Amino acid sequence: MMARGEADSNPDYWNEYTNLQQVKHDLIRCYLGGWFAKLGFWAGRVVYLDTHSGRGKYNSGELGSPLVALDTLLNHRARHRLLSTSEFVFLFIERDAENLERLKRELASRQLPRNVRVDPHCGDAFAVIDDIVRNTKALAPAFVFVDPYGFKIPAATLRALLRAGRVELFINVIWRELDMAISQARSGLKPGMAATLTEVFDGEEWRDIAAPGLDERADQAVRLLASKLGAKWHTYIRMLGDNDRTRYVLLHLTNHDEGRDLMKDCMWKVAPDGGYYARKSVDPGQLVLISPTPDPAPPRQWAVERLRAQPRRWHELQEDLRSELWREPQLKAVIRELRKEGVISASEYEGTSSFKADPWLRLGTTRTEE
């Protein structure tokens, strides 16, 4: 492992805490709140790995990601039960020695109970990950937050990590710079960039990221990354700058259905308009343009189309829903509405048509609808 530090290339970063940082941290808080509870009751050991930890605190006083993660456990309502079953390890990697010292000072203000271990480490994130993958026989379930300044993240390293165990990745993909690099490399403007991109995407397929719109290209890039890393599910939220263009995307990758569901729930919570995006500044004037309740038309259409193909049990619709961005509460509301209107019916197969009883749902009314 590298022990030497390398200076923070963007010290001004710590002067600004915008809504984008807030959303990023809210997502970590929300996800870990659920994930710690899901894993902590049986796993024996649970790891939070912050690859680009930073200083632990912004100059305006807001907490950085390591403290956000640690406090989520320390303030968890099931903390005592979780800590009596599992050990929680927080591994914080930071390349800048001065940043790491500051982080250690922040961490010193927390009383750590038994079974919580904090391990701040000075080094290059990707060298440390390679080392972990090479030298760990059985990796404990891990949530890995990758939050660099730039887009140069080697896909092969992250793929090896994702394969090493029950690992969830949450990556800040610096999209605006990555998009620019792709266009420059493709046009031959920066010949050296092609090799970097081939490392970022672990292959030459980045050359096909050429859709006309910025967001369509972001979607292509995210799909490519997810498939290269070998993740079953990818879920992302676009982070917009003041010009409403995507600056970066927060990408969650998991091979577990529960992880996908939990991240969808968290993204809906922090971006309740359902657009899966967040803005740099929250301008109260802008909020009136965003409907506070999600538009039910697409899930309604989706449900009708599914049921047109064949009647489905409720749990089958629930399973199908996982690959969509909609969530169960919206689907339930739509099913209730469609039943009320007589567009679909729920059979009395299990003696009741409540969702719990997993009814058959079909287009058209039946006797049980009356």
Ligand SMILES: C[S@@+](CC[C@H](N)C(=O)[O-])C[C@H]1O[C@@H](n2cnc3c(N)ncnc32)[C@H](O)[C@@H]1O
């Ligand atoms: C965007 S900041 C991290 C912010 C932090 N995750 C948070 O949310 O509070 C990026 C940090 O990564 C550090 N860094 C840059 N390259 C690194 C590398 N290769 N390995 C580890 N740390 C790195 C920088 O010094 C900087 O502190």
